[in-house]
Amino acid sequence: MHLKAFGKVNLYLDVISRRKDNYHNILTLFQSINEHDDIFIEFSKSEIFESEPSLNISWDKNIIKKSIETFKKETGFYNFNLKIKLIKNLPMGGGLGGGSADSAAVLNFLSKNFKISEKELFEISFKIGSDVPFLLKGGTAIGKGKGEILEFLEPLKLNIQIYPMNYKIDTKKMYEKLDQNWESIDHFGDPYKLYEALKNNDIITAKQNAFNVFEQVVFKEYPKLKQKKEDIEKDEGIIFALMTGSGSTLYKVIATN
Numbered sequence: 001m002h003l004k005a006f007g008k009v010n011l012y013l014d015v016i017s018r019r020k021d022n023y024h025n026i027l028t029l030f031q032s033i034n035e036h037d038d039i040f041i042e043f044s045k046s047e048i049f050e051s052e053p054s055l056n057i058s059w060d061k062n063i064i065k066k067s068i069e070t071f072k073k074e075t076g077f078y079n080f081n082l083k084i085k086l087i088k089n090l091p092m093g094g095g096l097g098g099g100s101a102d103s104a105a106v107l108n109f110l111s112k113n114f115k116i117s118e119k120e121l122f123e124i125s126f127k128i129g130s131d132v133p134f135l136l137k138g139g140t141a142i143g144k145g146k147g148e149i150l151e152f153l154e155p156l157k158l159n160i161q162i163y164p165m166n167y168k169i170d171t172k173k174m175y176e177k178l179d180q181n182w183e184s185i186d187h188f189g190d191p192y193k194l195y196e197a198l199k200n201n202d203i204i205t206a207k208q209n210a211f212n213v214f215e216q217v218v219f220k221e222y223p224k225l226k227q228k229k230e231d232i233e234k235d236e237g238i239i240f241a242l243m244t245g246s247g248s249t250l251y252k253v254i255a256t257n
């Protein structure tokens, strides 16, 4: 079975507050993108995993393995093994939810095979990662909480071009940097206004509301990213350019008509 694990960008991303569980409450506008990993998966006598290219992480550290083990533990369906071949196209640590997309694709495969309800699968997903609940379904959604409170909207049809920047950025570290600089962090824009503006091709309002709070800490550490974003913003027919997630991938939204 060939699964496509679609990535995501954050058209809007703000961090609202730090939680007692050391996660953060976010406000985001998630948007699926066409770029995806390819996963070839089948049940087999023993557990086999290979990836192209190599991920340089051990199998037990792979989010796919974590997803399989969590699925087994939460559902009680232990008695199976999977043979998986991952073709990794989404840049790792790139802010495109690449690992989370792989997790969501495998969870969807397992839930169909073991007839697990959508609700139960959702509960499993956010034990694995904050982006996984959205990526189970994909499309366009407002995300709150850790990313598990989702308000799915009519999917936006956007022309998005991504610019992988090949800096692998640690998400946890960037959240910590936000905490350390909290007093000086600006928050602006509105994901609901941004959604309406993109739906109505209102370019001015879209530009005013596109926002990613992580740019204020990531661009300090990686000034080349700031420079590249400013270069992209000069492109013809652009609505806006932004970094996605905790970085490092940049993207632009291009006007379609």
Ligand SMILES: C[C@@](CO)(OP(=O)(O)O)[C@H](O)COP(=O)(O)OP(=O)(O)OC[C@H]1O[C@@H](n2ccc(N)nc2=O)[C@H](O)[C@@H]1O
Residues within 6 Å of the ligand: 010, 013, 022, 023, 024, 025, 026, 028, 094, 095, 096, 097, 098, 100, 128, 129, 130, 131, 132, 145, 146, 147, 171, 172, 175, 244, 245, 246, 247
């Ligand atoms: C920043 C965002 C924006 O969509 O995406 P990416 O840049 O990773 O794609 C997400 O919040 C990342 O979600 P995800 O990549 O699944 O992070 P997780 O594995 O759940 O958590 C990694 C670490 O990030 C921090 N974390 C994550 C999510 C969140 N709402 N608050 C946090 O503080 C925690 O320190 C956690 O240990």
Ligand SMILES: Nc1ncnc2c1ncn2[C@@H]1O[C@H](COP(=O)(O)OP(=O)(O)O)[C@@H](O)[C@H]1O
Residues within 6 Å of the ligand: 055, 057, 061, 062, 063, 064, 090, 091, 092, 093, 094, 095, 096, 097, 098, 099, 100, 101, 102, 168, 171, 245, 246, 247
């Ligand atoms: N299947 C996987 N694909 C990508 N990264 C993975 C995977 N399994 C574990 N990881 C680890 O998770 C980290 C974050 O992965 P990824 O989801 O690609 O980042 P981001 O959330 O920034 O898009 C990677 O740097 C890697 O160390």
